[in-house]
Amino acid sequence: MKISFMTFVAPEWSLEEHLTAAIRYGYDAIEPRCEANQKHGVELETTKKQRREIADQFESCGVALTTIATSRRYALATDHERRETIDLTKQYCDLCADLGAQNIRVFGGMTPEGMEFSEAKKIVAESLHECGEYAKKRGVYLCLETHDAYCHTADVLEVVRNADSAGVAINWDIMHPYRWGESMETSFNNVKDYVRHCHIHDGVRPEEGGLGQGWPIALMGEGDIPHDEAIKLLATIDYQGSLSGEWIKCFEPEVILPHDAQVLREYIAAAK
Numbered sequence: 001m002k003i004s005f006m007t008f009v010a011p012e013w014s015l016e017e018h019l020t021a022a023i024r025y026g027y028d029a030i031e032p033r034c035e036a037n038q039k040h041g042v043e044l045e046t047t048k049k050q051r052r053e054i055a056d057q058f059e060s061c062g063v064a065l066t067t068i069a070t071s072r073r074y075a076l077a078t079d080h081e082r083r084e085t086i087d088l089t090k091q092y093c094d095l096c097a098d099l100g101a102q103n104i105r106v107f108g109g110m111t112p113e114g115m116e117f118s119e120a121k122k123i124v125a126e127s128l129h130e131c132g133e134y135a136k137k138r139g140v141y142l143c144l145e146t147h148d149a150y151c152h153t154a155d156v157l158e159v160v161r162n163a164d165s166a167g168v169a170i171n172w173d174i175m176h177p178y179r180w181g182e183s184m185e186t187s188f189n190n191v192k193d194y195v196r197h198c199h200i201h202d203g204v205r206p207e208e209g210g211l212g213q214g215w216p217i218a219l220m221g222e223g224d225i226p227h228d229e230a231i232k233l234l235a236t237i238d239y240q241g242s243l244s245g246e247w248i249k250c251f252e253p254e255v256i257l258p259h260d261a262q263v264l265r266e267y268i269a270a271a272k
Contacts, residue, residue: 001234001271002028003264004244006069006199010253011038015057022063025257026265029064031105031244034092035071042068042099044091051098058100065101066242067143067171067197068092073109074127075120075149082127089131089142097138103197103241104135105171106142108150108159121155125162132165143171143197146187151176151212153190160194173199173246174230180212184226188233195239199246200227200264217250220263228267235271243268 005027007018018030018040032042042054042065058065072089076082092104106128111120128142135142150156153172160168170191177187202223203215220227231243245260 001231001239001268002064002066002242003261003268004029004031004064004066004242005257005260006031006244006246007033007038007040008036008246008248009257011036013039013253015040015042015054019057019061019063021253021257023061025261027063027257027261029066029242029244031067031069031242031246032065033069042095044088044095046095048098051095055099065099067103067105067244068096068099068101069105069246071107072104073107073148074124075109075111075115076123077112077115082123086127086131089127090134093131093135093138093140093142096140101140103141103143103169103171105145105197105199106131107145107148108156110148117149120149121159122162124150125159125164128159128163128168129165132163132167134167136165136167141167141169141196143169145171145199146173146176146191151180153177153182153187157190157194168194169196170194171197171199174227175199175201175203175215175225178225179203179205179215184229184233188230192233192237195234195241197241198230198234198239198243200243200260201246202227217247219251219256220260227264228270231264231267232271235268 108124172191202218202220205224
């Protein structure tokens, strides 16, 4: 298992600053967040020359670029919107291939008004099939995240199976199914055959209710999400992907990066 972090931890940092932090705090990889007005420079607009330079930056410092996080969503209301996001997804496949990255994070999205969830899942699966077949040719994977209307892992599993493409996998965002009431074991059993990437962020259960609500982000081990249990379960399948910290506007990077790296390393060691 590798540990990684998404560039949302410091959107104003350059790529060099992210790589320096990864080395300083002992991270194996970083996950650039595209389409978010960040300063790292890993975007579709980069030229072939710039892509070679970015790949060289990663290789020269020994930090991996395993996953690119995009905003691509497929539960869209019109054919035009769907075609646009499919075409952009294929461009991200090319970007990943040029950079030597393995995975692209994508979303199902929220269900459009007036559309049944069953129809939305069908549209997402069809879109992922086309994109996944292209991704397969480029040597990368589309990782559908447990997020938005797809927090329940059974829905994600259904869509990925129906996509029927070796280029489609799962990004298990461990918090979201758990805050919707799934046990860690249930979530794991649904994603285990397809998981290639994981997002991690601890969170505090709200005092009242809590089912499906936003959980304030906490330092790893100080919240209510049993990531140690998730990591033990992942170890049973010899998971070789990343545990990637996704922290958005919650802690200073100098605080959360070293803290969560240390706790994650402890969890991984205990799972062996």
